[in-house]
Amino acid sequence: MQDEDFVTIRLTVNGGTHRLVVEPRRLLADALREDLGLTGTNLGCEHGVCGSCTVLVDGQSVRSCLMFAVQANGHEVMTVEGLARGGELHPLQQAFWEKQGLQCGFCTPGFLMTAYELLQHNPNPSEEEIRSALSGNICRCTGYQQIIEAVQSASQAVAGASATVPSGTGA
Amino acid sequence: MKPPKFRYFAPRSVEEAVALLVEHADEARVLAGGQSLVPLMNMRLAHPDMLVDINGISELAYVRPWDGGLALGAMTRDATLERDTTAAARLPLLVEAAHCVGHPAIRNRSTVGGSIAHADPAAELPAVLLALNAAFEVRSRSGSRTISAQDFFKGYLSTDLKASELLTELRVPGLPSKAGSAFVEFSRREGDYALAGVAAVITLDEDGTIADARLGLCSVGPAPVRPQAAEALLRGQHPGDEAWDAAATAVITGLDNPPSDIHGSADYRRHLASVLTKEALASAAERAERNR
Numbered sequence: 001m002q003d004e005d006f007v008t009i010r011l012t013v014n015g016g017t018h019r020l021v022v023e024p025r026r027l028l029a030d031a032l033r034e035d036l037g038l039t040g041t042n043l044g045c046e047h048g049v050c051g052s053c054t055v056l057v058d059g060q061s062v063r064s065c066l067m068f069a070v071q072a073n074g075h076e077v078m079t080v081e082g083l084a085r086g087g088e089l090h091p092l093q094q095a096f097w098e099k100q101g102l103q104c105g106f107c108t109p110g111f112l113m114t115a116y117e118l119l120q121h122n123p124n125p126s127e128e129e130i131r132s133a134l135s136g137n138i139c140r141c142t143g144y145q146q147i148i149e150a151v152q153s154a155s156q157a158v159a160g161a162s163a164t165v166p167s168g169t170g171a
Numbered sequence: 172m173k174p175p176k177f178r179y180f181a182p183r184s185v186e187e188a189v190a191l192l193v194e195h196a197d198e199a200r201v202l203a204g205g206q207s208l209v210p211l212m213n214m215r216l217a218h219p220d221m222l223v224d225i226n227g228i229s230e231l232a233y234v235r236p237w238d239g240g241l242a243l244g245a246m247t248r249d250a251t252l253e254r255d256t257t258a259a260a261r262l263p264l265l266v267e268a269a270h271c272v273g274h275p276a277i278r279n280r281s282t283v284g285g286s287i288a289h290a291d292p293a294a295e296l297p298a299v300l301l302a303l304n305a306a307f308e309v310r311s312r313s314g315s316r317t318i319s320a321q322d323f324f325k326g327y328l329s330t331d332l333k334a335s336e337l338l339t340e341l342r343v344p345g346l347p348s349k350a351g352s353a354f355v356e357f358s359r360r361e362g363d364y365a366l367a368g369v370a371a372v373i374t375l376d377e378d379g380t381i382a383d384a385r386l387g388l389c390s391v392g393p394a395p396v397r398p399q400a401a402e403a404l405l406r407g408q409h410p411g412d413e414a415w416d417a418a419a420t421a422v423i424t425g426l427d428n429p430p431s432d433i434h435g436s437a438d439y440r441r442h443l444a445s446v447l448t449k450e451a452l453a454s455a456a457e458r459a460e461r462n463r
Contacts, residue, residue, distance in 0.1 A: 007179065024179030024222070025175070025177060027213075046213050047210035048209070048210050051274070060279040061275060062279055063206075065213065066213075067205060067209070071205075114275070114276060118275075132361060136362050
């Protein structure tokens with residue numbers, strides 16, 4: 001019989017399913033980092049201000065420091081580790097690399113996940129829309145300019161890639 | 172920073188949630204979007220013995236037409252309200268204000284009911300719902316009661332809601348088709364708590380004078396503010412700078428001790444309240460003129 005202080009939950013993270021036994025007070029961020037070893041998600045302020053711990057739950061960006069792991073039971077989580085495919089950087093990661101959208105890199109996972117959600121909804125955002133979408137993420141190094149440029153560059157790369165997909169496939 | 176231990180319950184229905192709250196009124200807190208409560212718990216400023224997580228109660232998440240206006244389920248996320256086409260058509264002021272709540276990742280979780288029940292004086296929706304003459308339905312074991320926004324907000328983080336009650340629905344009456352509305356706020360960074368914010372609703376008469384004016388302010392006192400003296404001054408006036416200046420003066424005269432902190436002094440908040448009142452009124456009047 002299970003100790004009532006602990007709950008068993010099932011999380012799908014980056015496509016893989018995990019069974020975890022956690023205290024209800026276990027933050028999603030800590031479950032990802034400590035229990036699953038996914039340390040790409042960084043914890044900055046731990047009260048929802050800095051955006052560093054942003055992950056996607058069912059495709060929507062959330063602060064993983066403001067959600068309990070038990071609340072993600074049965075849901076799909078995507079972290080920064082889920083962006084690259086087979087060792088190949090996601091276009092957003094590639095663009096952050098090329099435009100130098102980072103210095104120390106601590107805030108980068110949060111920026112990437114927030115920008116990922118933005119491009120899912122709005123593949124060709126204006127600079128103003130990018131700034132608004134990223135307004136909840138703090139970067140103390142770059143001054144933001146290169147981050148904005150990286151997201152613009154990634155949106156063009158994604159648009160370019162989909163434009164070159166041969167027509168008639170899969171129809 | 173880790174939250175203190177608590178017992179966790181995730182009811183699937185309103186009945187189940189109410190039963191838990193009635194039984195554990197002294198120790199339980201309701202967990203809605205968690206965007207205010209969880210930071211407080213992480214910092215150990217709040218340490219509830221028990222959480223009743225209502226995120227699994229799908230019957231509480233809806234935006235429905237109601238009596239010319241809208242009925243919002245308490246668990247409606249701000250991100251949902253922000254994109255709702257019925258809300259945009261009926262009460263664009265709500266959509267405009269929902270867009271100002273926090274950042275996108277906050278709005279994906281934060282709920283309209285949570286904002287009302289938490290009653291942070293800096294929050295947008297309490298001030299806007301006060302201006303819109305909204306009423307809130309709360310459920311308890313003995314049934315339900317409806318509380319007007321005017322009676323609901325009691326003071327700093329304090330409302331008429333009892334620990335054994337669950338806020339279930341926000342009812343917002345519609346506006347006359349000729350009304351115009353606007354919400355404006357000022358914050359240091361987009362999405363941060365506003366240093367001051369103003370909601371304005373203006374209805375114009377056939378002759379272009381102001382038939383009705385309503386205002387709601389956030390972040391300028393211990394609770395959201397409805398400056399009725401300023402509203403009364405505006406009725407019968409012609410829209411324009413003279414009327415806006417008089418209303419703004421009445422607004423700041425009536426303010427009772429705006430907060431003073433590292434982000435802004437009380438005087439600065441009074442100044443912002445004045446500037447933003449004029450801006451919101453001018454914008455609402457312009458929209459009312461277009462609807463006329």
